[in-house]
Amino acid sequence: MQPPGVQESSKFQTEHAQRAGRAGPPGLTGPASGPPLAARLAVGRRYSPPALPSGRRPAPQEDGRKAPRTRWPGAGMAPKFPDSVEKLRAAGNESFRNGQYAEASALYGRALRVLQAQGSSDPEDESVLFSNRAACHLKDGNCRDCIKDCTSALALVPFSIKPLLRRASAYEALEKYPMAYVDYKTVLQIDNSVTSALEGINRMTRALMDSLGPEWRLKLPSIPLVPVSAQKRWNSLPSENHKEMAKSKSKATTATKNRVPSAGDVEKAKVLKEEGNELVKKGNHKKAIEKYSESLLCSNLESATYSNRALCYLVLKQYTEAVKDCTEALKLDGKNVKAFYRRAQAHKALKDYKSSFADISNLLQIEPRNGPAQKLRQEVKQNLH
Numbered sequence: 001m002q003p004p005g006v007q008e009s010s011k012f013q014t015e016h017a018q019r020a021g022r023a024g025p026p027g028l029t030g031p032a033s034g035p036p037l038a039a040r041l042a043v044g045r046r047y048s049p050p051a052l053p054s055g056r057r058p059a060p061q062e063d064g065r066k067a068p069r070t071r072w073p074g075a076g077m078a079p080k081f082p083d084s085v086e087k088l089r090a091a092g093n094e095s096f097r098n099g100q101y102a103e104a105s106a107l108y109g110r111a112l113r114v115l116q117a118q119g120s121s122d123p124e125d126e127s128v129l130f131s132n133r134a135a136c137h138l139k140d141g142n143c144r145d146c147i148k149d150c151t152s153a154l155a156l157v158p159f160s161i162k163p164l165l166r167r168a169s170a171y172e173a174l175e176k177y178p179m180a181y182v183d184y185k186t187v188l189q190i191d192n193s194v195t196s197a198l199e200g201i202n203r204m205t206r207a208l209m210d211s212l213g214p215e216w217r218l219k220l221p222s223i224p225l226v227p228v229s230a231q232k233r234w235n236s237l238p239s240e241n242h243k244e245m246a247k248s249k250s251k252a253t254t255a256t257k258n259r260v261p262s263a264g265d266v267e268k269a270k271v272l273k274e275e276g277n278e279l280v281k282k283g284n285h286k287k288a289i290e291k292y293s294e295s296l297l298c299s300n301l302e303s304a305t306y307s308n309r310a311l312c313y314l315v316l317k318q319y320t321e322a323v324k325d326c327t328e329a330l331k332l333d334g335k336n337v338k339a340f341y342r343r344a345q346a347h348k349a350l351k352d353y354k355s356s357f358a359d360i361s362n363l364l365q366i367e368p369r370n371g372p373a374q375k376l377r378q379e380v381k382q383n384l385h
Contacts, residue, residue: 085111085118085125092132105136127156131163134170143170159230161187161194168200177207178220188290189226201290202297206268261299269299276308285312303333310342314349322346335366341373348376353383 092107112129134149150167154160168183184200192198208216261269276291292309295302306329313322326343329336340363347356360377363370 083114085115088114089129089132096132096136101136101139105133105140108133108136123156127153127160127163130156131160131166134163134166138166138170141173143173146170159186159190159224159226161190165194165196165200168197172200172204177204177211180204181208182221182223185223186226190231192286192289192293198290198293198297202294205272205294261301265298266301269295269302269305272298273302273305273308276305280308280312285315288312289316300328301332303329303336303339306332307336307339307342310339310346314342314345317349319346319349323350337363337367337370340366341370341376344373344376344380348380348383351383353380356380357384 088107088111092104092111095101095104095107108129112126112133115126115129130149130153134146134153137143137146137149147167147170150163150170153163154167164183164187168180168187171177171180171183180200181204184197184204187194187197188201208220212219272291272295276288276295279285279288279291289309289312292305292312295305296309306325310322310325310329313319313325323343323346326339326346329339330343333339340359344356344359344363347353347359357377357380360373360380363373364377367373
């Protein structure tokens with residue numbers, strides 16, 4: 001006698017069904033291929049087995065042999081995964097775009113195992129897979145695994161922006177503000193226009209000032225110095241990376257401009273601006289840009305902060321950025337003499353002598369005896385003719 005729950009023998013099933021007047025199709029003497037016996041008995045006299053995927057029904061055997069067992073869709077079959085790293089990564093990207101983060105994480109993990117099994121894998125490819133899986137962990141709120149995967153990605157390719165940003169976000173979510181500050185700061189050494197890093201620095205500055213007091217900078221871990229080679233590598237990456245960052249920057253900048261700063265924000269903006277001014281006096285224009293940028297994230301209502309940052313861009317020969325900042329400064333204060341003068345200098349460096357001459361003319365209407373402006377006008381005039 002079989003234990004309870006074990007399927008009855010096929011002979012007993014047939015006899016049982018015949019007594020009920022509902023025997024299955026002749027010839028099917030093997031184990032039941034369709035629904036269980038109880039389900040068949042409940043249907044009615046005209047039971048026929050379900051159709052095969054092709055639409056055909058299993059034919060009975062005429063010669064007394066056992067019919068081949070039908071495999072129904074999904075019965076005992078595991079889902080098929082792609083077998084190459086490229087296909088697994090593409091499938092992971094698709095799942096991520098569809099919001100299926102657990103599935104995407106599994107696909108990236110499988111791609112990593114395939115890549116590592118091949119031996120002598122490309123560190124860049126392996127780093128990207130770790131970084132992508134970290135993004136899945138971050139979306140699912142699994143910050144600790146996100147940090148682990150980002151650290152693995154950075155061990156393979158140091159100073160990669162995406163894993164640095166993802167790890168910073170995870171540290172921030174875990175309220176490990178000093179560690180988040182270091183990662184955001186490292187990103188800004190590679191590209192000081194990444195707005196998500198600038199905003200992160202701003203948030204961390206507030207949090208650290210509140211938790212550690214005015215001497216908070218002295219309590220930070222050391223910030224790694226990014227080599228020039230890492231900056232060049234980022235600039236040489238495919239344009240898609242920069243487009244993605246630019247898109248993010250545009251959205252964040254719009255949100256910042258539309259935000260009305262609080263009294264506390266305005267005060268912090270002044271403090272950060274003064275820190276920037278001190279760095280300019282010491283000749284550290286790159287660090288000063290960071291301070292002015294942090295100040296503008298707190299409050300973007302002060303014209304002088306834009307014109308001061310424009311000065312730094314001029315010194316670093318980033319003339320297009322200088323023009324943009326002077327334009328923003330003049331929107332806030334149409335009589336900002338320094339903004340007119342610095343924009344005129346930037347236009348001259350870009351060989352846009354007509355625009356340069358127009359800016360100097362506007363400046364001299366405000367300050368007719370401005371000596372440096374008069375001298376610059378003579379220089380520009382020579383290039384106009």
